[in-house]
Amino acid sequence: MAEARIAVKIAYVLSHPDFSGGVKVVFQHAWLLQLQGHDVTVLGCGPKPDWLDVHVNYIDYSQGEPRLGRQDLVIGTYFTTIPIAEAMNLGPVVHFCQGYEGNMVHLANLLPQIEATYSRPLPTLAVTPHLMRFLSERFGRPGRVVSPPIDAAFRPSLRLWPRKQPWIFIPGVFESQVKGVRTALEAVRLLRDSGLSCRVLRCSVLPMTEEERGILEADRYLLHVPCKEVARYLRQCDLMLFASLPIEGFGLPLLEAMVSKVPAIASSIPSVQFMGGDDLTLVPPGDSAAFAVQAAQMLGHHRLWHKARKRGYHAAQKFHPRVIAAQLLQAVHWARETSRLAV
Numbered sequence: 001m002a003e004a005r006i007a008v009k010i011a012y013v014l015s016h017p018d019f020s021g022g023v024k025v026v027f028q029h030a031w032l033l034q035l036q037g038h039d040v041t042v043l044g045c046g047p048k049p050d051w052l053d054v055h056v057n058y059i060d061y062s063q064g065e066p067r068l069g070r071q072d073l074v075i076g077t078y079f080t081t082i083p084i085a086e087a088m089n090l091g092p093v094v095h096f097c098q099g100y101e102g103n104m105v106h107l108a109n110l111l112p113q114i115e116a117t118y119s120r121p122l123p124t125l126a127v128t129p130h131l132m133r134f135l136s137e138r139f140g141r142p143g144r145v146v147s148p149p150i151d152a153a154f155r156p157s158l159r160l161w162p163r164k165q166p167w168i169f170i171p172g173v174f175e176s177q178v179k180g181v182r183t184a185l186e187a188v189r190l191l192r193d194s195g196l197s198c199r200v201l202r203c204s205v206l207p208m209t210e211e212e213r214g215i216l217e218a219d220r221y222l223l224h225v226p227c228k229e230v231a232r233y234l235r236q237c238d239l240m241l242f243a244s245l246p247i248e249g250f251g252l253p254l255l256e257a258m259v260s261k262v263p264a265i266a267s268s269i270p271s272v273q274f275m276g277g278d279d280l281t282l283v284p285p286g287d288s289a290a291f292a293v294q295a296a297q298m299l300g301h302h303r304l305w306h307k308a309r310k311r312g313y314h315a316a317q318k319f320h321p322r323v324i325a326a327q328l329l330q331a332v333h334w335a336r337e338t339s340r341l342a343v
Contacts, residue, residue, distance in 0.1 A: 011075065147324060166198050201234075243288075
């Protein structure tokens with residue numbers, strides 16, 4: 001425990017600080033470490049995100065080489081930031097992985113570069129056990145698991161039962177296959193065809209495309225909406241459809257629904273099983289009919305709906321900031337010691 005009181009200098013290196021859950025998690029981790037007395041700086045190639053209400057030291061390295069002293073750890077994030085972090089020569093480099101980019105269809109042409117980066121035996125922090133296990137077995141990476149924490153902006157509202165015309169929340173970028181948005185939209189269409197009058201709340205960082213509109217047009221579409229506003233809309237929803245595919249690294253919107261006591265029908269994939277296990281209603285990924293059947297059952301039975309609210313909320317508590325802060329602290333000290341031994 002004495003080691004936990006030693007202040008550690010840590011720099012996280014982002015690529016472009018885009019509007020994304022991955023960027024949010026980096027700032028959340030930096031904030032948790034700062035609260036525990038560590039000297040933390042986030043470096044990003046661009047201005048500090050104005051959609052995040054997290055107060056940590058930030059340097060825009062697109063304006064020139066960052067003026068920052070020697071760090072105990074430099075934590076690269078997206079695979080492209082590893083060589084950037086090394087070129088800065090600020091200290092030993094660690095990799096924080098929220099999802100293996102080599103599985104992404106739109107990055108197929110960069111696979112040799114991705115694999116070359118991952119083939120290096122860097123100390124690694126990963127958001128889920130299955131991701132860390134994959135990196136260890138495939139690339140021999142040593143590592144520790146550190147998940148995202150609950151965002152305090154997401155909290156439940158008092159609800160007695162679902163609305164007669166329920167709101168269904170579907171998060172994610174339609175064009176990103178891993179998010180399974182098409183499956184979720186098709187499930188809603190099946191629900192409507194069966195006679196259930198339901199409304200759809202979509203949330204994305206990209207505008208609605210004509211292809212998406214052709215499947216089902218959302219009743220409300222949140223585009224580039226700050227986290228606090230998303231939280232306000234989410235807790236008024238009656239159900240979430242989380243249809244991500246197995247390569248999903250974590251699934252931050254699902255955690256946010258769970259802690260908001262919004263019942264979810266989710267894909268049975270490793271990250272979701274880690275997050276909620278038996279406390280969530282799981283269906284095969286890509287099966288829009290199964291999503292529709294379970295959604296109809298959930299919305300049609302008040303006791304089942306209430307039970308799902310409570311169980312999801314209970315499962316989310318293992319991601320309470322206090323719990324994640326302890327994980328993060330242990331992981332940082334492990335990574336620091338591992339880096340020392342590697343020198």
